[in-house]
Amino acid sequence: MTKKILIVGGVAGGATAAARLRRISEDVEIILVERGEHISFANCGLPYYIGEKIKDRSKLLVQTVNGMSERFNLDIRNLSEVTTINPDTKHVTIKNLQTGQSYEESYDKLLLSPGAKPIVPPIPGLAENKTLFTLRNIPDTDKIKAYVDEHNPKRAVVVGGGFIGIEMAENLVERGLHVTLIEMANQIMAPIDIEMASILHTHLQQKGVELILENGVKQFKQQGKIIVLADGREIETNMTLLSIGVRPENELAKTAGLKLGERGGIIVNEYLQTSNQDIYAVGDAVEVVDYISGTKAMIPLAGPANRQGRIAANNMMGKRETYQGTLGTSIAKVFDLTVAATGNNEKILNRLDVPYEVVHIHPSSHAGYYPNAAPIALKLIFNKETGKIYGAQAIGMDGVDKRIDVIATAIKGNLTVEDLTNLELSYAPPFSSAKDPVNMAGYVAANIKEGELEQVQWHEIDDIVTEGGLLIDVREPMEREFGFIKGSKNIPLNALRNQLEQIPRDETIYVSCQVGLRGYLASRILKNNGFKVKNVDGGWKTYSSVFG
């Protein structure tokens, strides 16, 4: 029987496991060791405290050492670091960071939830940079906030366009700074694909963020006051936030001889056991199985960490619950927009050489006739033969989280794109349309699967037109004044049936419109009149998010 459990790391995975353990048993001894001062804090809220959206610092502390010790009868040792594990004798060494003294502690089962740490590459000038920050915990937060409060910096550079980088860019803008965001890739926000990210690029720029893509930091000069970019360009700044990703906290596991994956994540089986059966590991530090592709992945998110913490607790106490893998459902607020994604994106599927089909639609968040409806750019990725859903991405002002959550649920339910058409989602004008955007994405995808709709993508159409393909823009002439795909010929949809004679029958015809719907209608008219036809998926809206 498990009598004594020691947990390394007292935040998302660790604290959740501790609470669950106590609920399972009043008898087990639970020691929670945390290097920092704080346990159980709201990592995810840190950027918003700096931006003063969250005003009260104490709100970041979901639980305190005293509160949680008392409620769950835990032995919590904060400001204490586990420095080594001896799996043979089942002991750890703990260093009290206040006294500097180390001591041994035994365990029956050990849980590692040490998290991850910001990647800090050896950039020249880094050591001398006095205004360089990373953000992971409360002390980091206090430092950044104090710097902004006290020094009133005018300019900030955020290096890295992931979640934390983008959230910090927003929150620093909220504090009145001019922010430059530097990203090495050709897009920010890796979970989504480039045509979706392009919407965010435009929005960030509208909000005054200077965006520098495909560029990196080569050097810091003048104690960080000057940043030299890979292309030689120099940027002045008063502060720099480095947020180019995280690396698993794996030192402890490594020195204990636990197996690590290629990217340094602790390897666990489906019961969240490491290569040592008495040592479990969860959270940002572990390598997970990608739920869609079945490949190995690192997905450092709070939901999975919490879920794994509970499952590991169950299993340490003798249950046999499996962790199903991580879908990677993620979301961020980006000023007025929300961006969310679930499952695999095109980049991943291409890398894995998985064939897929894509649909882009632009439905309203709710009935267009009810006030404040806003468009959602919704992308669905699926298998054309089986209808299996690989993933989805969405951006908009409202209702984005709902649609991605519904699709994430559909994926877990093994639903196909046809099944999406049959989802019965709640409808009244303030909330949705009689056909919800998710139903609609399902309809379009099902039409592709059934061969009723053939498409080309935004990145294919220019070449097709250049090579002489006929592209018919079926919008009204007025709409074209705001832009159109070069080389397209205009025949408004309602005039199409009367102009069929002018359209060649011996080649594939391409059609496009504003969002894809009228193009689809045109494609049906043409197809049912014997033409070969393909619709530009997502219409001008998707095309112009990159090329507009």
Add this chain to the structure above:
Amino acid sequence: MTKKILIVGGVAGGATAAARLRRISEDVEIILVERGEHISFANCGLPYYIGEKIKDRSKLLVQTVNGMSERFNLDIRNLSEVTTINPDTKHVTIKNLQTGQSYEESYDKLLLSPGAKPIVPPIPGLAENKTLFTLRNIPDTDKIKAYVDEHNPKRAVVVGGGFIGIEMAENLVERGLHVTLIEMANQIMAPIDIEMASILHTHLQQKGVELILENGVKQFKQQGKIIVLADGREIETNMTLLSIGVRPENELAKTAGLKLGERGGIIVNEYLQTSNQDIYAVGDAVEVVDYISGTKAMIPLAGPANRQGRIAANNMMGKRETYQGTLGTSIAKVFDLTVAATGNNEKILNRLDVPYEVVHIHPSSHAGYYPNAAPIALKLIFNKETGKIYGAQAIGMDGVDKRIDVIATAIKGNLTVEDLTNLELSYAPPFSSAKDPVNMAGYVAANIKEGELEQVQWHEIDDIVTEGGLLIDVREPMEREFGFIKGSKNIPLNALRNQLEQIPRDETIYVSCQVGLRGYLASRILKNNGFKVKNVDGGWKTYSSVFG
């Protein structure tokens, strides 16, 4: 081959079918016959136009006769009523309501989407009531709005507390009227159960709506200026809206000899064919299969009508697509609150004698530390043995639609309550918590299924205490100042472990707290110390929504 299709009814089901038919074929002749002036209008938006939330009347007209005829090459005959069907000769009689002339029209396939009409019982004084309204279409809307605009009525009575009644109550309040809502049942909003509806009762009253339950209209006096209630009470009013439900428009089907169900709905098979194989029917007029219980039901909602319209179109053109039944997912805005539900409620399950278990939780719409989080009252109904989800209900200011849609999707994916714990939903502080409310409902339900948690319901605890049961309220003394369950003894959660000696071991102990969470923690402490214990599900919050 199908050459000519005639559609009766040109709004949700009918217009959708017409559009889909044309997309399937350019050759089929499509005649759409609509009794009213308008086709394809936004029924669901009508109350909001009266309330002036929707300002522009033309926004209610999603499509016009001309626009839709042109786009889809349809023969639309509005202000025309199909008066008889002759299934043997496959002809209908159409009466032109402008000229009064009738003529015959043949069909290969006929689609009925005639909708439903407001129930108007033969109340004494009804014929003389000059200010009695019902709301189904644009002319109804114009009448009500004109009356409000021109006569500036001070008081309105809404009879019937379903969706339309509640939406109208709100919109009339928005127009400055004092509204009295009369409902025959002991609760408004039939899709939810009474303890959930009680939250709405309180909210409506806070918004100035006078709510009269378990009472009906016996008589109208003085041309409707006085309403006499069943209990003899008299109410003065300037106008009355009758919204006590709808009845299928089944005259045509009945006289054509089509089979009707007990409640008058046209009977269709899974292909949406009526008892005559060339006549299909969809929408409010048909009897559907309840997706959860498999029993017959009437569920007059726009999503199902639209979905059925498309499926019927497919099938009339030779496909064999089945309609899966109706889950009854529904939603309404009620002033600052949203109420939504999916699947079966307790009332239905009790009627069908299906055993079930219930969970009430009160999580935040998003992370509590991020501004504007608001509680959601979320109820999950499930089978304790199998974990099958029967239904869910939710009320709150924000994020209600999302949670109900996720659960509706889970139901369609055949997911169990355990599966809800494994849903990977999008989390960042503005949108959710690391454990989403849906995950949380899953955890609580799974604990019940596993026997880790035993509960009593809000309606059971008073009797238990009266009969001498020991109820321990584990909240802080301060919290009890706002109310507590009569007869409960206070032992704050954190003090519980030290007071175990004072708690009798020979009887079941009942525990309660604010929302159920601390009660659960207390129940674990007690259970793991050898006590028999049950938690009051949903805590004081659920209990007090009825008894508070």
